[in-house]
Amino acid sequence: MVKEIERAGLPVVHVCTVTPISMTVGANRIVPAIAIPHPLGNPALDAAEEKKLRRGLVEKALKALTTEVSGQTIFE
């Protein structure tokens, strides 16, 4: 899906836990996530801390979208 969105001309960032799969699939901007069942969350944290964690990841995703890349890039 990430490739088809890119092909349509839209910059896209893939937020996912298993980044090697994202590399194989062909995503160009990749942000590693927390865990498979909760990529943008962590149920072990309290609600406020969890949201802060999620915000951090989304900000990283936005940073990836505003960064020029020449090939597949993982934004650690």
Next chain:
Amino acid sequence: MGKIKVVHYINQFFANIGGEEKADYPAELRKGEFVGPGMALNQAFGDEAEIIATIICGDSYFNENIETTKAQILEWVKELAPDVFIAGPAFNAGRYGVACGTMAAAVKEELGIPALTGMYEENPGADMFKNNVYMIATKNSAAGMRDAVKKIAPLALKLAKGEKIGASCEEGYLPNGVRVNFFEEKRGSERAVDMLIKKLAGKPFVTEYPMPDFDRVEPNPAVKDLAHTKVALVTSGGIVPKGNPDHIESSSASHYGEYDITGVMNLDEATYETAHGGYDPVYANADADRVLPVDVMRDLEKEGVIGELHTKFYTTVGNGTAVASAKAFAAEYAQKLVADGVGAVILTST
């Protein structure tokens, strides 16, 4: 010569430990045991070989801790010193396929012990490892277990005995790019003409040199002015309004959903859930923002960091879903996103 010693790797599901709720099961070594598909393999080996140990690991645990788990399993395998290592088969289970490919390739490359695995050709683990290690082509579900065992067992014995391995079409493994010189009976010009005649007649023919499939898309230029850009959320994590109104399948999805989130400030338990059958749904059902971060996007919208959050999100279940389907879904909704003036997309996957 004694029996050939085999070590077998399987996931928590095939070890009868549990489904997605047990996918975080850490790696475990069971000496002297064979479980699940190991029973079928052991039977197929007859007197020639036996499974001396089974290594089990939850699929999520493996993929979330690849390096440490790989090191631990390698240590066990090294100590067990089998004649051959078998992982899976994984069919179309993505995380399991990655685990099987990782372990089979690592055992072969780092320990020098012959290894093989098996999976469906669209499993993400296939593209990642089919050139590193023998990988038997299987069907896309465990219904193909018998067929898979029929090919895995003989290839495992051949590898253990150091016998010559035939071509992919003879042994049943996924083509791995290795070419072997041999003399054809007919010369090239004759074969080419035969192929051309078949092609002209609309008959099936087999190419001798398949063109490599480099389906890569160049990255688009970065977003210049985020504060005036409409950003859309898309997911393969199966987030849907409560009740899954469009009945998106929990695996092998046949369609995607388009849902309006105008005025929705966050995805709560009462109104959203996941339709995905390939991961433990507890956390996403309790708070779907953990997969599709609407709450944070609303904050960023309010603060002016992004121009706006697109009023619709697109979703499907990326669980055993055919690559061709996923491609078609995204090709379609990407056009809608463009038409709606979206300037950037965040795609989340579980």
